[in-house]
Amino acid sequence: MPGSPPRPCRAPMCAGKTTHKHGYCDTHADQAVTWKKPAHKKSGRGGRPWRRIRERILQRDKGLCQPCLRKGIYTPAAEVDHIVNEASGGTDVDDNLEAICNPCHKAKTQEEARRGRGVDA
Numbered sequence: 184m185p186g187s188p189p190r191p192c193r194a195p196m197c198a199g200k201t202t203h204k205h206g207y208c209d210t211h212a213d214q215a216v217t218w219k220k221p222a223h224k225k226s227g228r229g230g231r232p233w234r235r236i237r238e239r240i241l242q243r244d245k246g247l248c249q250p251c252l253r254k255g256i257y258t259p260a261a262e263v264d265h266i267v268n269e270a271s272g273g274t275d276v277d278d279n280l281e282a283i284c285n286p287c288h289k290a291k292t293q294e295e296a297r298r299g300r301g302v303d304a
């Protein structure tokens with residue numbers, strides 16, 4: 184980038200300045216080799232760490248299927264589901280997620296698929 188101002192070198196105690204992208208002066212450029220940006224893996228969910236979200240929701244809901252719990256049934260949850268599904272504008276916020284068991288999840292997915300196809304409409 185032309186015109187980008189020199190920044191202080193990232194190396195500790197170095198008074199040097201640099202215009203390098205890695206942020207080290209020429210003397211310390213070798214240190215930049217080990218410094219890497221954390222890789223942003225595409226998880227297919229907008230880069231959000233779904234596994235961690237999932238664990239958090241399962242913990243919050245005490246590992247119990249919430250739709251079952253509302254009916255007074257205690258079923259161990261196997262999944263974390265979007266209350267408002269992503270196709271309908273739902274997001275990965277905690278409020279839109281709940282623990283769910285496989286049968287409930289399947290039923291909900293089928294229900295959503297049916298509505299999506301407009302068979303009932």
Ligand SMILES: [Zn+2]
Pocket residue numbers: 192193194197198199207208209210211
């Ligand atoms: Zn330096």
Ligand SMILES: [Zn+2]
Pocket residue numbers: 248249250251252258283284285286287288
């Ligand atoms: Zn259930």
